[in-house]
Amino acid sequence: xxxxxxxxxxxxxxxxxxxxxxxxxxxxxxxxxxxxxxxxxxxxxxxxxxxxxxxxxxxxxxxxxxxxxxxxxxxxxxxxxxxxxxxxxxxxxxxxxxxxxxxxxxxxxxxxxxxxxxxxxxxxxxxxxxxxxxxxxxxxxxxxxxxxxxxxxxxxxxxxxxxxxxxxxxxxxxxxxxxxxxxxxxxxxxxxxxxxxxxxxxxxxxxxxxxxxxxxxxxxxxxxxxxxxxxxxxxxxxxxxxxxxxxxxxxxxxxxxxxxxxxxxxxxxxxxxxxxxxxxxxxxxxxxxxxxxxxxxxxxxxxxxxxxxxxx
Amino acid sequence: xxxxxxxxxxxxxxxxxxxxxxxxxxxxxxxxxxxxxxxxxxxxxxxxxxxxxxxxxxxxxxxxxxxxxxxxxxxxxxxxxxxxxxxxxxxxxxxxxxxxxxxxxxxxxxxxxxxxxxxxxxxxxxxxxxxxxxxxxxxxxxxxxxxxxxxxxxxxxxxxxxxxxxxxxxxxxxxxxxxxxxxxxxxxxxxxxxxxxxxxxxxxxxxxxxxxxxxxxxxxxxxxxxxxxxxxxxxxxxxxxxxxxxxxxxxxx
Numbered sequence: 001x002x003x004x005x006x007x008x009x010x011x012x013x014x015x016x017x018x019x020x021x022x023x024x025x026x027x028x029x030x031x032x033x034x035x036x037x038x039x040x041x042x043x044x045x046x047x048x049x050x051x052x053x054x055x056x057x058x059x060x061x062x063x064x065x066x067x068x069x070x071x072x073x074x075x076x077x078x079x080x081x082x083x084x085x086x087x088x089x090x091x092x093x094x095x096x097x098x099x100x101x102x103x104x105x106x107x108x109x110x111x112x113x114x115x116x117x118x119x120x121x122x123x124x125x126x127x128x129x130x131x132x133x134x135x136x137x138x139x140x141x142x143x144x145x146x147x148x149x150x151x152x153x154x155x156x157x158x159x160x161x162x163x164x165x166x167x168x169x170x171x172x173x174x175x176x177x178x179x180x181x182x183x184x185x186x187x188x189x190x191x192x193x194x195x196x197x198x199x200x201x202x203x204x205x206x207x208x209x210x211x212x213x214x215x216x217x218x219x220x221x222x223x224x225x226x227x228x229x230x231x232x233x234x235x236x237x238x239x240x241x242x243x244x245x246x247x248x249x250x251x252x253x254x255x256x257x258x259x260x261x262x263x264x265x266x267x268x269x270x271x272x273x274x275x276x277x278x279x280x281x282x283x284x285x286x287x288x289x290x291x292x293x294x295x296x297x298x299x300x301x302x303x304x305x306x307x308x309x310x311x312x
Numbered sequence: 313x314x315x316x317x318x319x320x321x322x323x324x325x326x327x328x329x330x331x332x333x334x335x336x337x338x339x340x341x342x343x344x345x346x347x348x349x350x351x352x353x354x355x356x357x358x359x360x361x362x363x364x365x366x367x368x369x370x371x372x373x374x375x376x377x378x379x380x381x382x383x384x385x386x387x388x389x390x391x392x393x394x395x396x397x398x399x400x401x402x403x404x405x406x407x408x409x410x411x412x413x414x415x416x417x418x419x420x421x422x423x424x425x426x427x428x429x430x431x432x433x434x435x436x437x438x439x440x441x442x443x444x445x446x447x448x449x450x451x452x453x454x455x456x457x458x459x460x461x462x463x464x465x466x467x468x469x470x471x472x473x474x475x476x477x478x479x480x481x482x483x484x485x486x487x488x489x490x491x492x493x494x495x496x497x498x499x500x501x502x503x504x505x506x507x508x509x510x511x512x513x514x515x516x517x518x519x520x521x522x523x524x525x526x527x528x529x530x531x532x533x534x535x536x537x538x539x540x541x542x543x544x545x546x547x548x549x550x551x552x553x554x555x556x557x558x559x560x561x562x563x564x565x
């Protein structure tokens with residue numbers, strides 16, 4: 001069949017809101033765009049384990065310890081579904097991991113910030129997972145079937161994580177003055193990076209238009225960012241914490257909050273490798289992979305031996 | 313008689329709870345750093361099971377001590393009050409060391425739980441039943457990995473010999489007929505400590521032979537973690553684990 005006919009059919013499917021499945025014909029760029037986005041998303045889950053795992057051994061109660069460990073383990077599970085979704089498009093897991101380690105593939109810049117106090121675990125759940133959900137709920141309707149289905153499962157767990165994070169913030173904001181100060185400090189450090197998670201403003205976003213046409217993305221970066229700000233301000237007020245933005249105010253006419261200018265210089269610096277923890281994060285991933293090489297080789301060799309024994 | 317039973321139940325709960333807590337802590341250090349994503353998840357799962365079991369045992373121990381909580385026991389005791397084996401506090405080493413330590417512990421844990429489900433005390437039998445379901449899986453998983461690595465490549469075989477040299481000197485403690493163990497006859501009719509020890513050897517010999525590891529008896533270096541005698545490592549574990557409740561004594565989290 002001619003490519004133009006195939007492309008026409010593909011576009012019609014997208015138009016009719018039908019999912020594109022692994023064996024369907026798709027334009028090369030659609031495939032590449034999805035591999036880029038899904039693998040980037042998988043890498044974010046895996047790198048994102050590190051700042052939170054930093055507090056597992058120091059969680060302040062056994063209940064919090066179990067919840068945090070389970071949460072970080074969930075992130076690993078999300079990484080696994082997402083790598084599998086990318087594999088359905090022909091990407092290899094080893095290749096994707098190599099691209100992460102070499103810096104060719106990106107991951108969410110938020111995970112390049114350090115978790116210095118326990119309140120950061122609350123703030124990550126509340127703000128970072130909150131921002132992630134805003135993005136991901138929209139992705140449940142993305143046009144590529146395996147990605148959309150992975151997102152449905154992930155969203156359920158993420159909303160649980162978000163509530164858990166907010167509950168940690170509540171315990172601290174309504175706790176001792178030292179705890180409240182710790183919670184405020186965490187909000188101060190995580191607020192702006194959380195807004196940056198939605199990516200550049202629409203006018204500067206390189207990948208956005210094509211992704212919108214193909215319904216990989218359903219809402220623009222700025223629309224999602226606004227939705228996040230609108231729902232988060234009241235949550236901060238309930239906690240009695242102050243969002244670190246003097247320009248933040250409610251606009252009666254639009255029904256939305258207006259907020260101050262994001263420091264895009266910081267965003268691009270962190271993305272290009274100069275964030276506070278970029279080097280540590282990639283080093284940690286690379287070390288885990290290299291130190292584990294003998295384990296993977298042994299597992300393969302053993303499986304091979306057993307297979308040979310069965311044949312013989 | 314009642315008092316002796318209570319003492320036996322308390323000592324048991326502290327040994328089981330502290331072992332689960334400290335080993336769970338060590339395993340949780342791997343989270344995010346495992347050699348294969350799937351196995352990172354599996355090991356975190358075992359850490360979660362163990363910390364979950366620690367909560368049950370320590371809550372029970374706290375109840376027997378007149379209403380202390382699991383967190384009172386986990387966060388407000390010092391080294392000399394912990395009853396875990398020294399083996400579980402040793403550093404993780406490489407993946408092979410962690411897995412071999414896990415296997416010899418699982419073999420002991422599994423043998424113990426098979427007896428503890430028979431306890432007349434329903435609290436103890438209940439915790440043991442729940443734990444045994446989880447530990448069945450732990451033992452299967454760690455056995456498979458010890459065999460896989462022992463009989464994988466030349467390099468992995470050598471790594472497992474290293475692991476054996478690191479772990480084996482700590483094994484003797486699991487096989488001593490200490491008072492806390494022998495007094496279990498108060499709780500389980502017909503209990504014999506020797507049965508735990510022979511079950512352990514049976515499991516270990518079977519797996520070691522498939523993993524090309526030797527399991528010769530050696531002159532045990534007798535260690536006494538259950539009496540609060542520990543390695544230097546435990547103090548650092550507690551310093552890390554207990555930091556927040558100690559630094560902010562008035563706070564609840």
